Amino acid sequence: MIKVIIVDDEEELASLLPERLNLRGFDVFWSINSNDAIKIVESTTIDVAIIDIRLKDINGLELMKLLRILQPRLKFILFTGHGTEQEAIRGIELGASKYLVKPISIDNLINEINNTINT
C-alpha cells in the first residue's frame, strides 16, 4: 500500500484529503504543522509527501528539506492556494516532482502520486 503524508495548515483540508485517499486504497497520514509531520516521517516510511508551501509555522520548502534529511528517498508534491512562478521553480529545483495549485481534483492528485512514484 502506498504511504502518503499530507501537510496543510488548513485542518479541514488536511483531514478530508486523507479520508478520500483512504477510500481509494492509499495509506494516508496527515498533519497541520511541521512538528507532527517530522514525528510521523521519523517513525514511518513514507512514499510521497504532499506539502502546502505556505504553512503557518514553517515554509513548505524548508519542511521539504528537513523531511528529505530524515528520509532521502522520500518524494514530494507541493501545492498552494497562491502560486507564484518563483516558488514553483524553487520547489522543483529543491527536488519536488510536481507543483499543484488548489483546488486539486482527487483524480488529478492520484495521477500525480502514481507518476511521482513511478519516476
Added chain:
Amino acid sequence: MVEVSDVFMGFRRVPHFSIAVLKNSETQGDVLIRASINSEILDELIKTIEATFPANVFLVNHDGILQTDAKQFGKKLKSMGIDVPPPSNRTEIIRTKNMENKEIWLAYSYIDATPFILIEITTAETLMANWIANRNQLLILLIFSLTVIIFVVVWGSSRFVKILKENDRAIAQIMHEIEYTSKMASIGRLAAGVAHEINNPLSIISENTGLIQDLLVSAVEFPEKERINKAIHSIFKSIDRCSKITHQLLGFAKKMEPKSEPINLSEFFAEVVEFVNKYAFLKNIQITTWTPDPGIIISSDKSLLQQVFVNILNNAIESIDVNGKVEVVYNYYAEDLIEVKVTDNGKGIPEKELPHIFEPFYTTKKEYGTGLGLSITYGIIQKLGVKFLSKAKKTSALLLLFIYQ
C-alpha cells in the same frame, strides 16, 4: 474828392472803369479830371494774388456784379451768384455755401473809396487738402499698425494657448498613465490576495463534495440518491468555474521576467491564427493577416505575446455573432516601433466602456465572460514594455504599438 466807378462796357464795348478827381481851385474854379482805365489792369492785379494762393480771387461791386473774371464764378459784369457779404471796415472771413451747395470759406475786404470788394473763395476741401492727406496717411499707418498688433496678439495668444493646452494634455496623459498603472498594480495585489483566500475554502468545498460523492458510491440505494448525485455534479461545475477565475487572477498578478527571443512576425501570426481558427470557423468568421513586409523579426517573449494576441483575436471573434471577418495588419516602422492593428466588423466597444476594458472582472459578455482576458493581456503587455493604444468605436479596432522601453 475822388470817385471810382464800377466796371462797365461803355461805348467802346471794352470793360473799363473810371476814376474822377474833383479839385476846387480858387484861381481856376472846380476842376474835374476823369480817367477811363481798361479793367484788364484789375485782372492782372488779381492774377498776381491768385498765383500765390490756391483760391479764387476776384473783385465784385456792392451789388454782387463781378468786376474781374473769376475762374469758377463767371466772366466780369455777371453776377457772382453768392450773397454779397455784409459791409465791414476790416477783412472778414465767413463760412457759406456756393451755387453747388458746397461749403466754402469766403474772405473779403471792402476797398476804401471804391465800389470794389476783394473776395477770396476757397473750398473747404482745398483748404483742408494737406491736412486730409496727412490725416489719411496717419489713418492708414494706424490701421496698418493696429492690424499688425491685433494679428500678433491673436496669433501669439492662440499659439501660446495651444502650447499650454498641449502641455496640459501631455501632463494629463502622463498622470492618467501613472494612475492607471498604479491602479492595475493594486488590483493585481488584490487579485492575488482574493485568489489565495478563496482557493483554500474552495478546496475544502471541493474535498467535502468529493467525500460525499465517494460515500454515495458505496451507500445503499435510496430514493434521493440520483438527486444528490446531480447536486454534487452541479457543485463541481461551480467549483471549476471559481477555480478557473482564481487561476486567471493569479495569472494576472504574476510577475515574471519576460524572455527575449527573435520572433518572425509572419510565422508568429500564422500560429496565432491557427490557435483561434477553429473557433472562428464555427462562427463562419474569416481571419486574414496582411503586412507590407513579410520578413519582420522582433525581439520579445513569444509565449506571452501569443497569449496577448490569442486574447485579442478571441475578443474580436466574440464581438461578431456569425459571418464576419477579422483583419490583422502589421507593419514595421523602426526597430522599436511596430504597429499591429486588429479590426473586426463586430459590435465594437462603446466609448464609455473603453477606460475599463483592462480592469479585471470587467466584462460585457455577461453570461460567459470572466472579465479577465484583457486584464491579463494588459498585464503581459506591461511586462513586455509595449505601448497599447486602443481605438474602438463602431467597429472594433485595436492598435498596438511596440515601443520597447
